[in-house]
Structures are given as structure tokens and as C-alpha cells.
Amino acid sequence: MVQVIAITGPTASGKSALADEVALRIGTDVISADAMQVYRGMDIGTAKTPMAQRAVPLQLVDIVDPDQAYSAALYQRDARDLIDNHIEKGKLAILCGGTGLYIQAALEDMRFPQGEVDDARRTRYNDMAESLGAAGIYQLLVERDPLSAEQIHPNNVRRVIRALEMTDEGVSYAQQRSGFAQPTPVYSSLTFALTMDRGALYERIDRRVDAMMNQGLVDEVSALIEHGMSDALTSRQAIGYKEIIDALSGLTSMEEAVALIKQRSRRYAKRQLSWCRRNPRTIWIDMDAYSLDQAASFIVERIGA
């Protein structure tokens, strides 16, 4: 008996529409698995399905303000609450989104260290990395936790800092990782990933970015900047936002910003595909061969079996 399904795949591949259709057919709602759609006010750039067009309720969108930090651990908590609730009611839970880590955190036995991530401490490490350089901060990790240092590339400052945070919390990154060599599912689940011809996908991405601009992405970003988005730790990393912020502050032209959004979206799509490929349980759906309707039928059939 399948308890939860995930519908994922690259950006602009049609995940949301498909999830809506499946949810409608089997009488449930959709739980977003998207690291940027959690933010209020970030609608156009994250391609959030507009309220009026939602066939079924969409959960875990608009749950925090853009100046707040959210994380995989928090998502795990929130998503599992909802999934458990669905199971209690005998309903299938549908996770839909492109953030692979979030889906994994929800569906697999992934454990995060206790304690809160301390923004002030993170900022301090970021500053330290700035002044010491990548090699300098890496050296700090080598001294504190050589085993973890071995597993992290010295240039990957982001990971180096996280590993340092973990040592502060009394945990070792290396140790933590080795414990989860073979992921074990916590629910009975199926993961579907959408795919299509690369050229066609890139074409869709370009067109969607143009559409976002027409829908007023610049205005949306301006409004968010007034609420302090430029300083936000997480939300301002979103593709389509950071580029517009740079253009509005005069660092680039708007034309360059749009081109950059398209390119970064393409690369992002590629990384998403990479993530899906490494999961051997991924069930691929070729959207070149299936219509939305056929894809929905395919999924419904698989759930029943």
C-alpha cells in the first residue's frame, strides 16, 4: 500500500500541473517540495501556481517570510506532519517539487543534529571565510575535524562552514554521513521524475522566464527589496530574484539579468536531473511521449498496483 508519492523533475517540466491532476483524480491535495516556494511574496519567480488556478489545496507554500531562514530539517518536520496526517485519514500524500534534498529528507531516514542553526554563528563563519580565504577556513576544519575535512573539497566553503557548525554542535560531518550510507525509507513511497528532450526543456525554460518578466517579476522583486530581501540569507539566493536585485541596483542591465536567469535555470535543471538519476528507485516519465492526461493515468495505475 503506497502511502506517499513524490512528483519531481527539472524546473519547467510540468510537475505542478501533473500533481494537481493526479490529486484531483484520487481526491487528495498537494504538498509542495520546493525550497523557494515556502517564501511569502515570492510568487512569479518561483512559478507558484496562482491560487485561482489550483485544482486542489497546495501545502507548504507561503509559510515563512523571505527574511527568515528555512531548511531541510524544518521541511522534514513540516512535511512529515502533513504526511502522517494524510495517512491517518487514509489519504495518499503527494509531494511535488524540484528540491531533491527536501523530498529525501521527508521520505528517507535522514537525521539532522539536534539544536538550532544559529544565523549569527553562520554569519561569523562566513565573515571568517571572507577574510581567511577558502584555504584558511578549510585549515580550521582540518584542525578540528580532520576526518570530515577529508570528505569535503577545500573549495566548497559552504560545506566546510556547515561541518564547522556541526563540530560546534558536537557532531562530526563524516560520522553523520557514514551512518546513512544506505538510505532507508520511512514511508511506503514511489518517486516519479519527469524528463523530456533537453532542447525542448530549455526552450520551455526560456519561454517561462520571458513570461515571468511579462507578469511583473521586476515589481515583485522591488516590493520584496523594500521588505529587506537583499539581506536575506536564503530567499535572495533564488534564481530570478538575485539577478533582478543586481539589475535594480545597477550592477547589470536588465537584459543581462534576464539572460542570466535563463542560463542559471538551465543549469539548475541539469542538477535536478543529476539528483533524480542517482536515486535508483526513480520512475521516469518521458513527457515527450506522454500527455499530461496519460502521465496522470500512468501514476494512478502505479499507485493502485
Added chain:
RNA sequence: GGCCAGAUAGCUCAGUUGGUAGAGCAGCGGACUGAAAAUCCGCGUGUCGAGGGUUCGACUCCCCCUCUGGCCA
């Protein structure tokens, strides 16, 4: 029609006195355990316009053809 310049990776181009080619951008692959739309790592993907000649050997020299741009008619 004549003269000149060019034709090399998806694009823009480099390529020494002949030894089967390399940069940027684009692209492709991968990693990922509390920022993940983040962060990081790896990879030239090529009938050197076609055909012939010289040479042990031609992207390179010679001939011829095709195409493109410019100039002159």
C-alpha cells in the same frame, strides 16, 4: 566579370620554420545529510569548407572548385 580577405568545436576566434589542433563563451557529466533555485568537482564535444597535388608527414605549401564578406567594374 576582376581583385582582396576569410572558411578551424554549437558561437567568436587562435594556431609558431609542415609533425592529425586550443582558448573564451555555450554545452555535457558528477557530488550532495540543517543555506540545496545553494555550494562544489570533472570533461573539448572537431571530416580544420570540398577535391586533387607536393611531402615520410599538410590546418599549414601549390592547383582547382564551392561558399561568405568587402572593394573595383
